[in-house]
Amino acid sequence: MTGKTRHTSSDQVSRRELRTVVASSVIGTTVEWYDFFLYGTAAGIIFNAQYFPSEDPLVGTLLSFATFALGFVARPVGGLIFGHIGDRVGRKRTLVATMLIMGVATCAIGLVPNYASIGIAAPIILVILRLAQGIAIGGEWGGAVLMTVEYAPRGKRGFYGSFPQIGLALGLTLGTGVFAGLGAAMSNEAFLSWGWRIAFGLSALLVFVGMFIRLRVIETPAFRNMEEQKAKASVPLVELAKDRLSRRHVLLGMGSRLTEGVAFNAWAVFSISYGTGTIGMPRQPLLLGVMAAAMVMLVFIPLFGRMSDRFDRRRVFALGAVITGIASFPALALMDTGQPWIVGVGIVVVLGICYPMMYGPQAAFYSELFPTSVRCTGISFVYQFSGVFASGLTPLILSSLVGLSGSGYGLVLGYMLVMTVVSAVCTMAIRRSSLYTQDVDSREPADTAQAASA
Numbered sequence: 001m002t003g004k005t006r007h008t009s010s011d012q013v014s015r016r017e018l019r020t021v022v023a024s025s026v027i028g029t030t031v032e033w034y035d036f037f038l039y040g041t042a043a044g045i046i047f048n049a050q051y052f053p054s055e056d057p058l059v060g061t062l063l064s065f066a067t068f069a070l071g072f073v074a075r076p077v078g079g080l081i082f083g084h085i086g087d088r089v090g091r092k093r094t095l096v097a098t099m100l101i102m103g104v105a106t107c108a109i110g111l112v113p114n115y116a117s118i119g120i121a122a123p124i125i126l127v128i129l130r131l132a133q134g135i136a137i138g139g140e141w142g143g144a145v146l147m148t149v150e151y152a153p154r155g156k157r158g159f160y161g162s163f164p165q166i167g168l169a170l171g172l173t174l175g176t177g178v179f180a181g182l183g184a185a186m187s188n189e190a191f192l193s194w195g196w197r198i199a200f201g202l203s204a205l206l207v208f209v210g211m212f213i214r215l216r217v218i219e220t221p222a223f224r225n226m227e228e229q230k231a232k233a234s235v236p237l238v239e240l241a242k243d244r245l246s247r248r249h250v251l252l253g254m255g256s257r258l259t260e261g262v263a264f265n266a267w268a269v270f271s272i273s274y275g276t277g278t279i280g281m282p283r284q285p286l287l288l289g290v291m292a293a294a295m296v297m298l299v300f301i302p303l304f305g306r307m308s309d310r311f312d313r314r315r316v317f318a319l320g321a322v323i324t325g326i327a328s329f330p331a332l333a334l335m336d337t338g339q340p341w342i343v344g345v346g347i348v349v350v351l352g353i354c355y356p357m358m359y360g361p362q363a364a365f366y367s368e369l370f371p372t373s374v375r376c377t378g379i380s381f382v383y384q385f386s387g388v389f390a391s392g393l394t395p396l397i398l399s400s401l402v403g404l405s406g407s408g409y410g411l412v413l414g415y416m417l418v419m420t421v422v423s424a425v426c427t428m429a430i431r432r433s434s435l436y437t438q439d440v441d442s443r444e445p446a447d448t449a450q451a452a453s454a
Contacts (some may be wrong), residue, residue: 017218021151022163024210024217025144028095029167031206032140034174035106038199039071039130041179041269043395045276045283046196050114051123070127071134072388078138079380080237086143086376087236090223091150094143094376095214102136103207105129110200142380145363150220150372152364155309161363162305168359169297172268172290178202180287226372236377240370245434246378249369253382255426258419259321260358261390263328266416267293267351270395275335275343278402285340289347296352297359304360313365318427320357325420327354329413368435390419 039047082094109129115122144164152160178199183191240246268290275281308316331346370378401411 018151018153018160020213021147021217022160024095024213025148025164026167026170027210027213028099029140029144029164030170030174031099031167031203031210032102032137032144033168033171034206035102035133035171035203038106038175038179038203039109039133041175041272041287042196042199043269043273045272046192047126049192050116051112051126071130071137072391072393074131074134075138075384075387076381078135078140079142079384080138080377081135082139083142083377083380084236085139086146086380087374091143091146091220091376092214092217094139095147095217096211098136098140098143099207099210099214101132102140103203105132105136106200106203109133110197110203138380138384141383142376145379146222146367146376147217147220149364149367150222156306157364157367158308158313158361159302159306161367162302162360165301165305165359165363166298168264169294169301172294173298175199176287176291176294180284180291183284183287222372236374237381240374240378240381243374246370246374249430249434250378250382252426252430253366253369253379254386256317256321256423256430257362257383257386258390258426259325259416259423260355260362261387262394262416262419263324263350263355264359265391265394266328266398266412267331267347267355270398271335271347273395273399274402279336279338281338281340281343285344286347289340289344290351292344293348293350293352296348297356300353300356301360304357305364306360308361308364312432313361313368314427314430314432316361317358317365318424320354320359320361321420321423321427323357324350324354325416325423328416332413369430371436 078098082098085097086094106129109126112125112129113122141164144167145161148163149157149161179196182195182198186195240250272283272286272290275286276283304316304320327350331350334346335343337343366379366382367375369382397415398412401415404411
């Protein structure tokens with residue numbers, strides 16, 4: 001295949017190209033999520049004491065989780081910036097830029113002196129770097145999932161779209177695994193003092209590997225096809241706002257994601273703080289439980305992604321929201337026992353098995369909500385703006401609810417139930433006939449696809 005013909009949208013995508021695209025998306029999202037969730041893990045066990053000291057441990061934890069939430073506030077900004085670039089310039093260029101920003105910010109976090117050393121400057125610098133992380137991950141997700149979805153063979157978008165989602169599980173496994181390993185290899189005093197910084201420094205190596213692979217990827221066939229037809233939107237966000245169907249999909253898509261965001265951050269982030277602070281469990285079993293759940297997730301994310309290719313993607317996603325919400329009830333009860341292996345089982349079932357029913361199909365599902373010309377902006381808007389409430393504020397909200405209920409979890413369960421109902425209703429309110437199921441296919445001209453989906 002010559003250099004000229006490789007860029008013709010009607011050509012078949014070679015297996016080698018597809019493998020490179022998948023590897024680029026998986027490794028890239030792994031690096032991004034490793035960096036992002038290192039902060040989430042450290043927020044509950046490191047930053048609350050070193051950067052937000054307080055006589056009341058709950059106050060320190062709340063302040064620490066507030067900076068965790070700031071990263072999610074910055075994500076919509078990154079989503080809009082890089083979503084625009086992705087629709088106007090290309091999906092690939094957004095991925096190179098976001099990885100560099102994330103890598104630099106994460107390495108810098110590992111070098112910031114604590115509050116005892118430089119005073120108020122310490123939390124201020126930490127907040128700035130957290131905002132940079134948020135902007136980077138905000139631009140990363142949309143570009144990464146579109147690289148695989150728009151390259152995917154016909155009938156396999158859910159399966160291939162699940163591969164960048166695997167990056168979340170790998171990043172979480174690496175993040176919690178590195179923390180658990182460092183904690184086991186040194187004394188608790190050494191780990192809390194300086195050992196945790198090693199985990200942030202390792203990001204530089206991961207970024208180098210990710211950049212090497214990402215620079216070898218060419219633009220998606222769907223985007224090249226759009227360029228050939230000169231069908232780009234001048235300002236994707238404006239075009240998104242003008243179209244009635246797109247506005248409806250934005251709102252319903254944001255509502256559908258509530259349970260997914262709440263569930264992940266409840267079990268991957270809040271559970272560690274709740275277990276150590278409220279129940280009094282040691283840190284290591286909780287980290288190992290989350291890491292085990294992430295490893296199980298590696299199997300179930302592509303499984304449910306493939307399942308969504310065989311069945312109605314909306315129904316798989318909605319069923320996942322309901323099952324995850326219901327499973328949280330016994331899982332929280334098990335966690336309250338304080339028995340490490342029982343707690344670990346609960347985390348693995350909810351986070352490792354139930355949660356992927358939503359996360360596996362999500363990339364293809366959201367990609368089909370919008371036409372090619374505004375797709376990167378659209379899915380970034382849905383995912384990142386809903387993430388402020390559904391993900392970023394979850395640890396803070398749940399910690400506050402625990403405080404209000406006198407260290408109980410009754411209010412937490414009520415909150416999760418409400419999110420489950422909203423997500424299921426919004427998901428099923430999206431009409432299957434309104435999805436751009438053929439427009440996503442990179443091998444079909446955009447004008448034909450638009451007519452087929454009308």
